[in-house]
Amino acid sequence: MNDWIPVTKLEEIPRLGARKLQAGELDIALFRTGSDEVFALRDRCPHRGGPLSQGIVHGEAVTCPLHNWKIDLQSGEVQGPDQGCVHSFAVRIEEGVVYLDIASLESAA
Amino acid sequence: MKKQKLILIGNGMAGVRTLEELLKLEADLYDISVFGAEPHPNYNRIMLSPVLAGEKQVEEIVLNSREWYAENHITLHTGDPVTAIDRKARQITTASGMSASYDRLLLATGSNPFIIPVPGHDLPGVVGFRDIQDVETMLASARQYKKAVVIGGGLLGLEAANGLKKNGMDVTVVHLMDMLMERQLDKPAATLLKASLEEGGLKFLMEAQTEAILGDQRVTGVRFKDGTEIDTDLVVMAVGIRPNMALADAAGLHCERGIVVNDTLQTFDPRIYAVGECVQHRNNTYGLVAPLFEQAKVCANHLAQLGYGRYQGSVTSTKLKVTGIDLFSAGEFNEAEGDETLVLQDPAQGVYKKLVIRDNRIKGAVMYGDTMDGSWYFQLLREATDISSFRNTILFGQHDLGDAGHGEETRVGMLSDEAEICGCNGVCKGEIVNAITSQGLFTLDEVRAHTKASASCGSCTGMVEALLASTVGEGYAATPSKKAVCGCTSYSHDEVRKAISELGLKSMPELFDKLDWGTPDGCPSCRPALNYYLLAAWPAEYRDDAQSRFINERAHGNIQKDGSYSVVPRMFGGLCSADDLRAIADVADKFEVPEIKVTGGQRIDLFGVKKEQLPAVWKDLSEAGFVSGHAYGKALRTVKTCVGKNWCRFGTQDSTGLGVKLEELTWGSWMPHKFKLAVSGCPRNCAEATIKDLGVVCVDSGYELHIGGNGGIKVRVTDLLCKVESEQEVLEYTGAFIQCYREEARYLERTAPWVERVSLNYVKQRVVEDKVGRKALYERFKLSQQYAQVDPWKARAEGAETHEFTPLSIDRMRAAS
CATH class of the missing domain: 3.50.50.60 (FAD/NAD(P)-binding domain)
Known part of the structure; x- marks a missing residue:
């Protein structure tokens, strides 16, 4: 079962940028790509816990600000020779509003 | 749409490398088949010597296993040489009678050993x-x-x-x-x-x-x-070897000493490309692996239909892979008439080094016995660096120029496997050598990606390159002298800057479009560089792109390992009042700042501030009269001063006052890299001005200006630029020097390597000798400062960029809905 709740307007996230979203104890990073797609990952790099919401967004990836690990926004998989995975959450956009599936949060908690 | 068919003839290093580069660019463009005459998958031919010497096994030198071909959906036919190409029908035939058709054909048939046709040459044995x-x-x-x-x-x-x-x-x-x-x-x-x-x-x-x-x-x-x-x-x-061009020749392709190709590695038949030892490019044939890899990259670019790469030939170097013998040569090592040579000869130690010099640039090098600095000389050669300023010590090697205390450690060949090479990431020699051999790595970038060695501060780059060179011998693909900005483009930093000013490019999308960027919105390497170049070129017009800056510059603080930030207010010339200190103390109390530290640049650092708190912290600091110290940016950092003649009994000038004036002139300026200044009141140099980007040393008769120093990764003492008589001149020369650096250095290049690259003479000419040019540089600097000297903290305390500092919250959204 999906449980979509509105979390922000698309325009509130800078293009090629990110916003941090607090969901109780859990920090989520919302990313907006150059083509206005939005993705949500846990805001924690699998390497040393760097805040991914502070990284540089390029294509469909974000590079962690601490040690430059590159993470695929869609799958949460770490790219290149490094290995690891970040939890990703389901997101959709409807009429300029970003919705997050909070049912998908349960499994991350 | 049906995929096009690409056939590779020749399952060796050059051909398969081209496929690897192609797959990186366009994984799904072609149905790929590979035909190899040998029964093996692609292996590292340059490692045959160690196999013969019993130092390696055949399995250890395989570069692409059969699984690799399968994973990438490449059909591999081994042990079945291609015997004919029918260009009209676009078909090939093999020895076993198989035939296959192609849309694009890649020839990488390599070379054959030359067998002297004397009687008996065909005998067994x-x-x-x-x-x-x-x-x-x-x-x-x-x-x-x-x-x-x-x-x-x-x-x-x-x-x-x-x-x-x-x-x-x-x-x-x-x-x-x-x-x-x-x-x-x-x-x-x-x-x-x-x-x-x-x-x-x-x-x-x-x-x-x-x-x-x-x-x-x-x-x-x-x-x-x-x-x-x-x-x-x-x-x-x-x-010797001869390019293997029999197949191409028989198919009617134009061949001379090899298969003739143009700068895109295309043969005379536009559907057919050729790379590797079988080709003749601009009258040269190559038998070493580094040039083949450069060709592979360009060829892949064209096969991927990107169409912007060009191969312009290679300068090569050689190393002999015989254990116990160190030997290196590169370039034109036999001097021509008019050349100068520098020679170091120590027969007792078995050391010989010779450099051939023309117009103060290295043209060739031969080294025997001590080849430690081979890669350095090779780099100076390829980059045509003016060596006049260190010519008298150049033969003693790079570590003689200042080596950050590594000294003998740089003699990497003598180290044990446990020796730590990369201090930042804790990578040992054994790990690096192992990664190079087991993963088949050839370039510095590959070693960085796989091991992280030299990927942080970069001070061990020379050692990693030396390890690469000693492990793979001449296979080592030295970093090309014309270095592309990043993987998104083949243009170099200098070419991009030139295009920005000549084509009048004023925004990043425009630049990506005009220069055919390979990615829709760049990458973390190019975007900050381009943002800086655009800002430096059009100070009045360009709108800074926050999303193209590293987080430190976007959030105007230094991100710490726990995700909190540090705050460093500017203290002009290191001076402060009791009220200033009180204001900082109040901020620290109010926001419960966990740690306060005096920095090396004579100011105060507040650690552990949460990102959400930053605008409020800045508001209080701003109201007390502070502006950002830019301690987080590729920008003007500090002006360190000593106390000067107002108090010091040795002081010759008002060094503190001059420091304040310099900082007032220069603060807020964005730079290719961080930039530090210092003013010392006498030659005792208490402000350590001779390891700064620009240091002023006051003397009784005026002011000495020193440039290109660095106290960081690699300590470098400044070079004396000139001596001037008045404070006004100090300001003008400083502004002009900074502007010259801002306009011409590459992004992330500190003044120390920049001055070494362009030479001290060049900087002297621009800033000291050319009076009109200096004044123009200074004016351009002041113009750019009009737009740069806006305190980013005050702006944000007043509400700019709030989204950067305010997290969203699900609970808040719920309460609202």
């Missing part, structure tokens, strides 16, 4: 040294027989001879010339080499021309022109 088969033949002979003759005293011949000797054979090297490796060495180095190989047990017959190979069933001896004969059970022909 006569081999070339080219593939695994040859090595196996040699190893089998070594088990059964005793004596070997290697014809050819070049690189390959000596490696073969060394390997056979290691296998217990009695080896004689026969060479036509009077010196070994005449294409790579000069006479003194060749003499040292021969002596050392003789000490190791090899025998030599010099100036000996082979007339016939003797024997009935199998080789039994060799006869020379002068009538003498020697007995042998094995003859290895290693007199």
Whole structure:
């Protein structure tokens, strides 16, 4: 079962940028790509816990600000020779509003 | 749409590397088939010498396993050489009678060993040294027989001879010339080499021309022109290689000494490309692997239909892979008329180094015994660096220029496997060597990606390059001199800057479009650089792109490892009042700042501030009169001062006051990298001005201006730029120097390497000698400062960029809805 709740307007996230979203104890990073797609990952790099919401967004990836690990926004998989995975959450956009599936949060908690 | 068919003929290093580069760019464009004459998957041909010498096994030198081909959906046909190309029907036929059609054809047929056509050259026991088969033949002979003759005293011949000797054979090297490796060495180095190989047990017959190979069933001896004969059970022909172009020639493609290609690696048939040892490009053929990889990259770019790469030829260097012998050569190492040579000779230690110099630039290098600095000289050669400022010590090596205290450690070959090479990421020598051999790495970037060695501060780059060079020998693909900004483009930093000003590019999307960027919105390497270049070129018009800045510059604080930030307010010249200190203390109390530290740049650092708190912290600081210290940016950092003549009994000028004026002039300026200033009141130099980007040392008669110093990763003492008489001149020269650096250095290039690259003379000419030019630079700097000197903290405290500092919250959204 999906449980979509509105979390922000698309325009509130800078293009090629990110916003941090607090969901109780859990920090989520919302990313907006150059083509206005939005993705949500846990805001924690699998390497040393760097805040991914502070990284540089390029294509469909974000590079962690601490040690430059590159993470695929869609799958949460770490790219290149490094290995690891970040939890990703389901997101959709409807009429300029970003919705997050909070049912998908349960499994991350 | 149906996929196009790409056929690769030649399953060797150049061809498969091209496929790898192609897959990186366009994984789904083609149905790819590979035809190889040998029964093996792609292996590292340059590692055949270590295999022959028993230092490596065949399995260890495989670069692409059969699984790799399968994973990438490449059909591999091994042991089935292609015998004909029908260009009209776009079809190939193989020895086994198979045929296949293509839309694009890639030829990478490599080369053949040249077999001297003397009588007996086809007897059993006569081999070339080219593939695994040859090595196996040699190893089998070594088990059964005793004596070997290697014809050819070049690189390959000596490696073969060394390997056979290691296998217990009695080896004689026969060479036509009077010196070994005449294409790579000069006479003194060749003499040292021969002596050392003789000490190791090899025998030599010099100036000996082979007339016939003797024997009935199998080789039994060799006869020379002068009538003498020697007995042998094995003859290895290693007199050179010839591009293998028979197939292309038969298909009617234009061939001369090799298959002729243009700068896009295209043959005379536009559907057919060729790379590697089989090609002739701009009248050159190449037998070393580094140029082949450069070709592979360009060819892949065109196969991927991107169409912007160009191959413009390579400068190569050579290293002999014979354990215990260090030898390096590059460029034009035999001096021409008018050239100068620098020579260091120490026969007792077996060391010889020669550099050939033309117009203060290295043209060639030969080194024997101590090749530690080979990669450095090679870099100076490729980049055509003006060496006049360090010419008198250049032969002593790079570490003589200042080595951050690494000293002997840089002699990487002598280190044990446990020795730590990369101090930032804790990577040992053994790990790096292992990654290079097991993953088949050839470039610095690959080693960085796989091991993280030299990926942080970069101070061990030289050691990692030396390890690469010593592990893969001449296969080491040295970083090309024209370095692309990043993987998104083939343009260099300088080319991009030129395009920005000449084409009047004023935004990043425009730049991506006009310069055919390979990615829709760049990457974390190019975007910050481009943002800076645009800002520096159009200070009044360009709108800074926050999303193209690293988080430190976006959030105007230094991100710490726990995700909190540090805050450093500016203290002009290091001066402050009791009220200033009180205001900082109040902020620290109010926001419960966990740690306060005095920085090396004479200011105060507040640690552990949460990102959400930053605007409120800045508001309080701003109200107390502080502006951002830019301690987080590629920007003007601090002006460090000593106390000067107002208090100090040795002071000659008002160094503190001048420091304040300099900081007021320069604060807020964005730079290619961080930039530090200092002013010392007398030559005792308490402000350490001679390790700053620009340091002023006051003397009784005026002010000395020193430039290009660095106290960081690699300590470098400044060079004296000039001496001036007034404070006004100090400001003007400083502004002009900074503007010259801002306009011409590459992003992330500190002044120290920049000054070394463009030479001190050049900077002197621009800033000191050219009076009109200096004034113009200074005016441009002041103009840019009009737009730059806006305090980012105040703006954000007043509400700019709130989204950056305010997290969203689900609970808040719920409460609202």
